[in-house]
Amino acid sequence: MGPGLDPLVKELAVSVQKGRCLLAKSLSRGTPLDSFGYLAKEALSITDNQLIRLIGTDGLLCLPMVAHREPVGVVILGIDETQFSCLSEEISLLTMFINQAALSIYAENVRQTQASIxxxxxxxxxxxxxxxxxxxxxxxxxxxxxxxxxxxxxxxxxxxxxxxxxxxxxxxxxxxxxxxxxxxxxEPKVRQKEPVDINSLISDLIKITHEALLIESGIKAQLDLEPSLPPAMTDKNGLKQVLINLIKNAAEAMPGGGNLNIKTRRVFDGPKKDLRKDLHEDQAYVKITISDDGPGIPERIRSRLFEPFVSSKGKGHAGLGLSIAGSIIRDLNGTITCESEEAKGTTFKIELPVEKTQGR
Ligand SMILES: Nc1ncnc2c1ncn2[C@@H]1O[C@H](COP(=O)(O)OP(=O)(O)OP(=O)(O)O)[C@@H](O)[C@H]1O
Ligand SMILES: [Mg+2]
The missing domain is CATH 1.20.5 (Single alpha-helices involved in coiled-coils or other helix-helix interfaces)
Incomplete structure (x- = not known):
């Protein structure tokens, strides 16, 4: 992505399941495709036209990333038609380079899957x-x-x-x-699920925790909530408990102040779906991202974060917050993951299935 790229591109979520756009076709066929129709004549979809507009070039070239015969992604190059003729001669070289990158992504995915297992x-x-x-x-x-x-x-x-x-x-x-x-x-619990408006749940929670947790530590909370977020099928109280645990941890990690960002988005593929066979490919998810710019999670406990009695805090903390959060999210057929870097901060991502009728 070039430096002048529209920031919207980074936020863009494209469904590959329906397979109408060039990106999806290139991924499913495993062949490069371009919007000019040199490599194959294809009708452009609305998504293709939107992408071209966002990238700001005449057209685009999609190069599938394949490793061990499995698709792992697509590289999209924004190009002008005049550039295409030079580039088309280099496509086999580009493909080789991209396949190397695909192998690295594949290896990392395998490593993450094994770590989760x-x-x-x-x-x-x-x-x-x-x-x-x-x-x-x-x-x-x-x-x-x-x-x-x-x-x-x-x-x-x-x-x-x-x-x-x-x-x-x-x-x-x-x-x-x-x-x-x-x-x-x-004990896995059957939780009563109902369609829950996640954005208002988060706004309410921030109001509640503002006085009690955030102001006291000088933490600035910022919300970036997708306005058209569909309701998630979830147990409202269970999810509240999860979010409070995460907000509380962030506040405890930044006693001298910091930033807490909570973002919601609708996404189409749950993470680690290879591990969760019950997650349907064609289902949409509500993704909640909670990030702080605190000290990060100590390396030695990162791999055991969702196990009970794992804590770096000592007295008054049993180390149960995240294990309880993990078990609630599991009961709700969702996923919770964490990325953390020392001195940079911590991000928790939760994905919950949306109400079926609202999927797409
Ligand atoms: N946002 C965060 N920033 C830095 N470290 C964190 C963050 N969230 C969790 N941790 C680390 O993960 C550990 C486990 O968190 P968890 O909520 O499970 O337990 P706890 O907060 O120590 O205890 P309890 O929740 O029972 O009061 C914490 O002790 C802390 O080291
Ligand atoms: Mg805690």
Whole structure:
């Protein structure tokens, strides 16, 4: 993309499923195509004309990126017709170069997919252990509570030890609370889903968290919400809990102030759909991006972020926020991913299916 390119191009989302535009045709056939019709005569679609207008050239050349016979993307070159004749002789060279790039993207996709599979396996394994521990620990806790009650009865009501007994009782309740979060967390829930207007949910949440979390730390929140966003099929309270956890983490990461950006967009392909066979190819998603320019997530915990009890904060933080967020989003058939760079900031991306009738 050239420096003078319309910023809209970066935001542009093109559906490749319907296959009417040059980009999609080039991807599905695995051959270069141009809008001038030199390589093959093709009728231009509205998307093609929009792209040409946005790029600001006479036309475009689409070069598919293929690796191991799988399409991984398309390179779109904005060119003028006079340039095309020179370029057309170099197409095989360009294709070679682009296929090298495609191989690198393919390798990175495989690496990410494998990392996600390993992560999912680890979650499954720790979930099994946690469920058993939760079950086993609850029994002795119940017995201790009963004995404490008996002890309390045996002692006179105004015995000074009653206060210690109360403290022990409270602490046992705290352990029970943590354990119930654990068993709850790993139990997949059927959540009541309804069409939810994500933009107003986010605006409301920012109002709520503004006083309590953001102002206090000097954090500036900026919203970039797509006006025509379709409603997402989701559990409103569950999603609220997820977003509050993410906003709270951002605020805690930037005690001296910073920027928090929340963006919504409608997209057509969920990430990692190869991992989630239940995600339908032809479905639209609402994508929520929450970014901060804080210190970033420490490298050592990045790969275990959505596991329970992973925290860098110490006292008062159990390290449960993101694991709960991850499990809620899983229950909602969505995906949540994180990108973070030390000293640069952190971005969480959530994708949720939209209400079926609003898909396209
Ligand atoms: N926006 C962020 N910026 C920097 N680090 C983050 C951010 N979000 C999460 N983290 C890191 O990820 C860790 C895990 O987050 P998570 O919300 O699961 O737990 P926690 O905030 O430590 O504890 P809890 O949410 O239970 O209070 C945090 O301890 C922090 O190190
Ligand atoms: Mg947290």
């Amino acid at each position: 390993v992560q999912a396996e680890r979650l499954r394994a720790s979930s099994e252990v946690a469920r058993r521990v939760a079950h086993e620990v609850n029994n002795p806790l119940g017995i201790i509570k009963n004995y404490l009650k008996m002890l309390g009865i045996k002692l006179s009501e105004n015995n000074a030890v009653q206060e210690e007994i109360n403290i022990i009782n409270e602490e046992i309740d705290r352990i029970s609370g943590i354990i119930s979060v654990l068993s709850d967390f790993f």
